[in-house]
Amino acid sequence: MPEPIVFVVDVAPADASPPAGGWESTVRRAASGEPIVRGTDLAATRGDGVFETLGVLDGCPQAVDAHFWRLANSAELLELPAPNLEQWRVAMRIAGSALPTDRQGGIKLVLSRGVEGEERSTGWLIATASDDDFANRTEGWKVVTLDRGYRHDLSERAPWLLPGAKTLSYAVNMATLREAARRGADNAVYLSSDGYVMEAPQSSVLLRRGDTLVTPKTDIGILPGTTQLSVFALASQWGLATEDRLVQASDLLDSDGVWLLSSVKLATPITEVDGKPIAVDRELTERLNAALLARRE
Amino acid sequence: MPEPIVFVVDVAPADASPPAGGWESTVRRAASGEPIVRGTDLAATRGDGVFETLGVLDGCPQAVDAHFWRLANSAELLELPAPNLEQWRVAMRIAGSALPTDRQGGIKLVLSRGVEGEERSTGWLIATASDDDFANRTEGWKVVTLDRGYRHDLSERAPWLLPGAKTLSYAVNMATLREAARRGADNAVYLSSDGYVMEAPQSSVLLRRGDTLVTPKTDIGILPGTTQLSVFALASQWGLATEDRLVQASDLLDSDGVWLLSSVKLATPITEVDGKPIAVDRELTERLNAALLARRE
Numbered sequence: 001m002p003e004p005i006v007f008v009v010d011v012a013p014a015d016a017s018p019p020a021g022g023w024e025s026t027v028r029r030a031a032s033g034e035p036i037v038r039g040t041d042l043a044a045t046r047g048d049g050v051f052e053t054l055g056v057l058d059g060c061p062q063a064v065d066a067h068f069w070r071l072a073n074s075a076e077l078l079e080l081p082a083p084n085l086e087q088w089r090v091a092m093r094i095a096g097s098a099l100p101t102d103r104q105g106g107i108k109l110v111l112s113r114g115v116e117g118e119e120r121s122t123g124w125l126i127a128t129a130s131d132d133d134f135a136n137r138t139e140g141w142k143v144v145t146l147d148r149g150y151r152h153d154l155s156e157r158a159p160w161l162l163p164g165a166k167t168l169s170y171a172v173n174m175a176t177l178r179e180a181a182r183r184g185a186d187n188a189v190y191l192s193s194d195g196y197v198m199e200a201p202q203s204s205v206l207l208r209r210g211d212t213l214v215t216p217k218t219d220i221g222i223l224p225g226t227t228q229l230s231v232f233a234l235a236s237q238w239g240l241a242t243e244d245r246l247v248q249a250s251d252l253l254d255s256d257g258v259w260l261l262s263s264v265k266l267a268t269p270i271t272e273v274d275g276k277p278i279a280v281d282r283e284l285t286e287r288l289n290a291a292l293l294a295r296r297e
Numbered sequence: 298m299p300e301p302i303v304f305v306v307d308v309a310p311a312d313a314s315p316p317a318g319g320w321e322s323t324v325r326r327a328a329s330g331e332p333i334v335r336g337t338d339l340a341a342t343r344g345d346g347v348f349e350t351l352g353v354l355d356g357c358p359q360a361v362d363a364h365f366w367r368l369a370n371s372a373e374l375l376e377l378p379a380p381n382l383e384q385w386r387v388a389m390r391i392a393g394s395a396l397p398t399d400r401q402g403g404i405k406l407v408l409s410r411g412v413e414g415e416e417r418s419t420g421w422l423i424a425t426a427s428d429d430d431f432a433n434r435t436e437g438w439k440v441v442t443l444d445r446g447y448r449h450d451l452s453e454r455a456p457w458l459l460p461g462a463k464t465l466s467y468a469v470n471m472a473t474l475r476e477a478a479r480r481g482a483d484n485a486v487y488l489s490s491d492g493y494v495m496e497a498p499q500s501s502v503l504l505r506r507g508d509t510l511v512t513p514k515t516d517i518g519i520l521p522g523t524t525q526l527s528v529f530a531l532a533s534q535w536g537l538a539t540e541d542r543l544v545q546a547s548d549l550l551d552s553d554g555v556w557l558l559s560s561v562k563l564a565t566p567i568t569e570v571d572g573k574p575i576a577v578d579r580e581l582t583e584r585l586n587a588a589l590l591a592r593r594e
Contacts, residue, residue, distance in 0.1 A: 001414050006336035030336065037334035037341050039303035039327065039421045044334050045407055046467040047344025078468065079475060110342055117298050124336045147455045149447045151490065158444045160476035161469050169466030170343040171375065172458050178376060179457040193448065193490075 004128040005098050006030040009091050011111070011121040014082035023090035029098070030124075041122055043112030047169030049121075050074035054092070055227075055263040056105040056127070060296050061096045062263065064089065066226040067109075070166060073224075075111065077165035081121055083111055088123075095127040105129045106264040110168065136265055137289045140280060141186035142272040143260070145249055146176055148190035148198055152220040152246065163221030173201035187260060189252065189273070196220060197247040203262035204228040207247065207255040208281055214255075217244040227261040227292065234291050257281030259288070266292045301425040302395050303327040306388050308408070308418040311379035320387035326395070327421075338419055340409030344466030346418075347371035351389070352524075352560040353402040353424070357593050358393045359560065361386065363523040364406075367463060370521075372408065374462035378418055380408055385420075392424040402426045403561040407465065433562055434586045437577060438483035439569040440557070442546055443473055445487035445495055449517040449543065460518030470498035484557060486549065486570070493517060494544040500559035501525040504544065504552040505578055511548075514541040524558040524589065531588050554578030556585070563589045 010026040019025055030036050042048035052067040061067075068085050075083055092107060099105040108126040115122065155163045162169075180188040189205055190198040197205055197216050204225025207214040213235045218224045232242045252258055256279050258270040267288040269280050307323040316322055327333050339345035349364040358364075365382050372380055389404060396402040405423040412419065452460045459466075477485040486502060487495040494502055494513050501522030504511040510532045515521045529539045549555055553576050555567040564585040566577050 004337050004413075008336070033335065035332040035334055036336045037332055037338070038330065039305070039333050039407070039423055040301050041334070041341065042471075044338065044341040044409070045348065045405065045423070045465065046471055047465050048468050048471050051342065078472065108342065110336070112341075116301075126336055126342070146457060149451055149455050149458045151446070154446055158446050160443060160473045161446045162472050165468075167466075167468040168342065168344050169464075169468035171345050171462075171464040171466035174339075174343055174345050175375065175459050176457045 002129045002131055003032060004126045005095070006036060007091060007095050007125040007127070008036045009087070009123045009125065011123045012084045012087050014084050016084055023087045024094065026087060027091045027094050036124060037122070038115050040116050041112055042114060042116055043110060043122070043168050045116070047167060047171070049110060049112035049168045050078060050080065050166055051111065051168055052109045052166065053263050054107045054109070055266070056096050056099055056107055057293065058296065059096045059099050059101045061092050061107055062295055063226045063230055064092060066229050070224060070226060071109065071111065074165040074167065077162055078167065080111065080113055091125055095125040099127050100129050103129055104264065112168070130264065134265070136268040137285065140269040140271040141260065142184070143187045143189050143270050144180050144183045144185040144274055145191050145252070146179060146188045147193060149193055150221055151194050152192040152196040154221040155219050164218060164223060166223055176201045191249050192220060195249050197249060197252060198222045200260050203260040203265070205247070206231060206259040206261050207251060208257040208284060209255055212241040212243055214243045214245060214247060216247045220246070225261055227263055227266065230292060230295070231261060231267070231288060234288070253278055255279065257284060259285065299426045299428055300329060301423045302392070303333060304388060304392050304422040304424070305333045306384070306420045306422065308420045309381045309384050311381045313381055320384045321391065323384060324388045324391050333421060334419070335412050337413050338409055339411060339413055340407060340419065340465050342413070344464060344468070346407060346409035346465045347375060347377065347463055348408065348465055349406045349463065350560050351404045351406070352563070353393050353396055353404055354590065355398045355593065356393045356396050358389050358404055359592055360523045360527055361389060363526050367521060367523060368406065368408065371462040371464065374459055375464065377408065377410055388422055392422040396424050397426050400426055401561070409465070427561065431562070433565040434582065437566040437568040438557065439481070440484045440486050440567050441477050441480045441482040441571055442488050442549070443476060443485045444490055446490055447518055448491050449489040449493040451518040452516050461515060461520060463520055473498045488546050489517060492546050494546060494549060495519045497557050500557040500562070502544070503528060503556040503558050504548060505554040505581060506552055509538040509540055511540045511542060511544060513544045517543070522558055524560055524563065527589060527592070528558060528564070528585060531585070550575055552576065554581060556582065
């Protein structure tokens with residue numbers, strides 16, 4: 001993996017105006033290997049913060065508005081101070097322009113509650129040029145379904161469990177990917193404890209049923225997918241219907257195509273679910289990835 | 298809060314021998330406010346690591362063996378390299394001796410999966426002298442019960458959700474404490490989605506029923522409590538029976554005493570559950586805290 005480039009952001013309140021040197025003066029490129037986070041930062045001791053990962057094409061971060069909307073929403077769910085989106089927009093541009101334009105990349109935005117007791121957010125960006133060949137987009141992935149432990153109506157019943165927030169507390173997501181690998185799969189799809197399709201540890205789920213693209217509705221405690229939003233916008237242009245609804249686990253097996261969607265990997269067709277081959281729509285896969293790669297938002 | 302003292306540990310594999318300078322040479326006290334964690338460390342971007350918080354009395358960390366057993370267990374559940382407990386023991390002693398002996402304190406041990414792509418654990422200690430007056434031990438706390446979202450049989454069904462591991466992914470625990478405060482309570486007790494008492498966001502639950510001390514059994518996806526273990530050892534000396542079992546939510550209301558137990562706060566008597574006053578055993582509370590404070594393990 002090429003070495004990531006880290007940019008430290010001197011996080012400003014949402015209502016702050018840019019300083020004399022502009023927002024640019026609040027963004028500093030860290031030296032290679034430089035520690036930038038204190039040992040008492042709640043990001044590092046409690047996973048207490050939020051993040052976003054944006055795809056970068058030609059040095060241009062993609063779907064910035066959708067990611068910033070979700071960032072602000074996650075921050076609100078965690079009762080973090082609202083992010084200053086103008087500042088982050090400038091920081092994002094600086095990080096994007098540090099990446100090579102001859103390949104795809106990604107930028108992770110980390111916004112922490114900050115150092116314990118200081119009540120001041122900390123944040124940084126991690127810009128990474130990809131050396132992935134993105135074989136996932138043509139070869140697809142085998143997935144296993146794994147229980148997320150929560151019922152699908154969790155959001156109403158227990159908002160303190162932070163459903164719908166993209167927090168830094170991702171140890172479970174990482175453990176789920178290890179479990180999938182242990183079962184010989186490339187990725188996992190979470191099911192609610194009462195059997196509904198939720199999301200994958202790092203991506204959204206998309207299905208095609210005839211002329212309709214379907215995704216699980218987000219009030220079942222999952223993240224709104226930024227790439228899924230882009231795909232639905234494309235679908236409307238292409239005359240396909242779109243639907244957010246409850247999706248049964250069995251729907252994965254009898255759809256006309258299933259994909260995992262994420263910002264850097266883009267649309268990955270699923271070829272097997274729990275060891276059973278499923279229908280793969282190679283034409284739509286190609287069309288989706290071509291359109292997602294043609295964005296310069 | 299007095300400023301915490303941070304010690305960076307150059308984490309060694311479990312089977313490593315101490316270097317020429319001894320394990321002492323692998324522990325470095327960070328300067329005040331010094332960043333010690335890289336922006337790509339998985340502790341800070343994914344909450345992907347484990348931790349322990351030990352109480353410190355007279356500069357002496359308490360229940361070290363129990364905490365180290367749990368640390369090693371958490372690491373195993375996360376498939377982290379096993380910690381070198383001899384190294385951590387030396388580091389813990391160094392951190393403890395940096396704390397003033399005229400008051401209580403705590404040490405947090407953080408063990409991260411390390412910087413993404415480097416496959417090398419990182420770790421540090423945070424030693425804090427307490428300025429708490431520990432009124433909790435005499436005045437007690439009001440608690441609310443809050444749904445943890447998981448059924449009590451999660452451990453068997455979904456180990457990839459990391460039940461029983463003390464991970465750095467604690468955003469939900471922190472959000473639960475905010476929800477408790479919003480409801481006018483001092484703390485929360487998690488219930489499983491099927492109604493069993495689990496634990497609190499940062500402590501274990503203890504009940505007295507006649508001459509028996511009871512705690513929820515840990516195979517329902519909760520942490521083994523280190524202070525609860527100390528309390529059960531004391532109970533045996535005092536001729537009280539002890540029991541690990543399934544505990545119903547209604548048991549909280551009709552016990553002869555309920556406590557939250559943790560390493561620094563020690564035994565906090567619960568005075569109200571969901572707005573209903575419950576029996577408070579002041580004598581046993583005093584006896585427990587006196588005995589826990591008299592330890593010099």
